[in-house]
Amino acid sequence: MLEKRAAEFHLEGEVIGKDVKEPFCSQYHCGSLLGRGGFGSVFSGQRLSDGLQVAIKQISSDRVQQWARLPGKVSPVPMEIALLQRLSEVGGHEGVISMLDWFEVEGWGFLLVMERPPHYQDLFDFITEREALPEQLALRFFRQIVEALQFMHAHGVVHRDIKDENIVVDMRTLDVKIIDFGSGAPLKETPYNEFEGTRVYSPPEWVLSQSYEAVSLTVWSLGVLLFDMVCGDIPFERDQEIIRATPIFNRRVSKECQSLIHWCLSYRPEERPTLEEILSHPWMKGGEVEDEEEGGDLQEKHSSLPTQSL
Template identity: 35%
Template sequence: MVLECPSPCENLIEIMRRCGGSLDEETVRQIMWQAAHAANMCCLCRVLHRDVKLENLLINRETSEVKLIDFGCGDILRRSPYKSYHGTAVYSPPEYHSRGKYYSRPATVWSLGVLMFTMLCGRFPSDYDLFLLHYKHWSEPGLSKECCHLLRALLHEKPSRRLGLGQIMSHNWFKVVNLRPAKKN
């Protein structure tokens, strides 16, 4: 299979446009749990997706099931650092720009943080947003403290201080409700 786009699915960009440019916290929570789960499963299968972004997440409008697509930038997961970035630049981790290398899981966590920020705010995080997040001064009206805490944990400048990929789904922000999509009969 080269590309799957089952009906009635649409990518996250289309959904955000239809919803006025950003999504409410509850919707983002539903999507993020599944996106983090998908990215983690890829790594557990020794696959680095390397391009987790809005366009590469399909959402089934009827079931709210999320699918991670387009592995064209993917690579075999390894323990050694990667020295080239083949994904979308705005999702690339800061350590790649400062040191010219990055590790798979922390880079994936960074991409998920950019994804979450963009869904909530309708724009990519600016350097100023990242500065405020780092110093725990960033907030957005209507977002819970747990939501802002998770964003800080995903978008930490230092890869070693980011939340682990396998720990994302255990964050308190996800403990509000059952986040798994409805199963088809």
């Protein structure tokens, strides 16, 4: 049923929202379903001009939570398209998934054509297979994620759903990319009063007052993510645990790493570090030389393991 639906999707529909004369179906082939989430479905795909493997994200118009207007466009587009296009226009970043193209197809909503690098596995599955990550490997991933977030914030984009399922790992190089901007928004200094991210990664201020600021939300989510990497699971499941903001370490974790996690998971938003302060933390700085020297060994150790592509 799903493959049939994907085939019909490939054959039908007219492009009505993109400055491209050729319709989607003459430029791309849409294959089987890769996954389905809260904001849409993702299919495998191929660019017909050169055979490039891509991922095609389909978003039904009635499920779009936020809209945006692009320069020179009459009709609004999903905020996700506007954010990804903004990052693309400034050159992109190796730690952020790239949008190659987008279309509005009558009857199907919006189609986002995304890069689909080979040999990638999402970080949720990567952690699940190993139960927990060595601190050196967690540091390697964490530094890349924070640097990618710095790039996004510098160009006016906040992701708002940083979690292991939205990070993918290149199993050959152990490089990571942030994916899925369906919960993203333009960065602003004033508080946000809406949230479409993941509850167990949300901070106490959202649970208590349905309000948060971009950087403090991001840093809290990073604290949850780092705990998840070194302990094998997230620290909080229920609202009361989030409000207590006291992670319990069930594995041996260095004092420096625990210190950074506690700092990111500070109950008061103003007491959490900035992204720059995270990168300057002793745990982050202490691993730089070791990471460079042993990175090759890590790649060799992990690259032969089973992968699940995007």
